[in-house]
Amino acid sequence: MKRSIDRLIFSKGSRNRTGSRLQATGSESVIASVGNAKESGVISPPPPLSPSPPHGLLCLLVILLVSVSVGAGEPAETASRTTAIERPAGTIPGPGCEDGLVLDDGTVEIAYSWVPSAIWGEYVQTFPAGPLVSSRLDSICVCWTRTRSDDSLDFEVVVYSGSQSHPGQRELFSFPASIDAVPEWPDAAFVEVQAPPDAPPLNAGGHHIGVRWNPSVDQFFFVCADQSVTDTPVAGFFRDDRSEGEWGSILETSDPIFADHAAMMVRVRAHRVPWIPTAGPMGLVALALLLVISGWVVLRHR
Numbered sequence: 257m258k259r260s261i262d263r264l265i266f267s268k269g270s271r272n273r274t275g276s277r278l279q280a281t282g283s284e285s286v287i288a289s290v291g292n293a294k295e296s297g298v299i300s301p302p303p304p305l306s307p308s309p310p311h312g313l314l315c316l317l318v319i320l321l322v323s324v325s326v327g328a329g330e331p332a333e334t335a336s337r338t339t340a341i342e343r344p345a346g347t348i349p350g351p352g353c354e355d356g357l358v359l360d361d362g363t364v365e366i367a368y369s370w371v372p373s374a375i376w377g378e379y380v381q382t383f384p385a386g387p388l389v390s391s392r393l394d395s396i397c398v399c400w401t402r403t404r405s406d407d408s409l410d411f412e413v414v415v416y417s418g419s420q421s422h423p424g425q426r427e428l429f430s431f432p433a434s435i436d437a438v439p440e441w442p443d444a445a446f447v448e449v450q451a452p453p454d455a456p457p458l459n460a461g462g463h464h465i466g467v468r469w470n471p472s473v474d475q476f477f478f479v480c481a482d483q484s485v486t487d488t489p490v491a492g493f494f495r496d497d498r499s500e501g502e503w504g505s506i507l508e509t510s511d512p513i514f515a516d517h518a519a520m521m522v523r524v525r526a527h528r529v530p531w532i533p534t535a536g537p538m539g540l541v542a543l544a545l546l547l548v549i550s551g552w553v554v555l556r557h558r
Contacts, residue, residue, distance in 0.1 A: 267532075346363030346482075374498070376469070378496070383465060387526075388526055391458050399444050413467060415455075427466065444503065479520055
């Protein structure tokens with residue numbers, strides 16, 4: 257079942273520039289109350305008279321002190337700058353790497369972007385390790401749409417190599433790309449970008465492939481995505497210039513724009529290549545030990 261809500265969502269209280277309905281989240285206000293002091297039953301002489309602040313000022317001072325003490329040591333949550341658009345029925349964006357590795361169902365129900373205050377933002381999709389191991393990327397197909405008059409977009413294709421569960425910080429490679437005549441929402445279209453011929457092979461256990469662009473320059477361009485309440489969702493991740501390098505998980509975040517996420521419309525074409533192992537420090541040590549043992553065995557049999 258597809259959700260059918262025609263709206264523009266700005267997550268966590270970001271300002272809606274189109275006049276559409278806002279969805280905002282935030283912490284509840286803290287209300288402090290001051291109880292009466294417990295009576296001791298001892299009668300004491302009244303204290304000497306001294307000027308006292310007005311009652312309203314005293315209450316304000318107490319509430320301020322309590323609020324400061326409650327908030328001390330708890331950093332404020334950084335508001336997400338992701339944004340999205342949705343439509344009632346799925347758009348079919350046309351051809352795009354159908355003979356490659358496709359994780360979506362071919363229809364667009366939502367599209368993800370960043371608010372213009374972001375200097376750069378990334379969305380990547382996790383691809384299963386099996387089909388891409390010992391492969392070289394030929395091309396990537398990305399579905400785009402827009403909501404403003406500018407229809408030309410410059411972006412980068414990014415490939416991260418790491419574990420299957422997380423992109424990590426190691427960018428395997430990236431390369432620039434562009435698209436002209438991006439359709440206006442609710443229309444959408446794929447652009448196919450050829451990978452450079454010297455791109456390194458995909459030998460690691462997990463691959464996360466997607467796009468990075470500057471939303472402060474190319475504003476209100478959106479990466480298409482598929483929604484479903486029945487299909488198994490495909491993992492995806494996002495981050496921007498304020499995330500300090502940390503990735504957010506589409507499947508684990510509370511950001512409402514990712515509810516019912518099924519897959520981003522990012523597809524890849526790749527071809528098999530002979531596997532060339534890459535060794536880290538431990539691999540080099542193991543290889544050296546193997547060579548020493550092999551040499552010792554050969555010498556003993558002479």
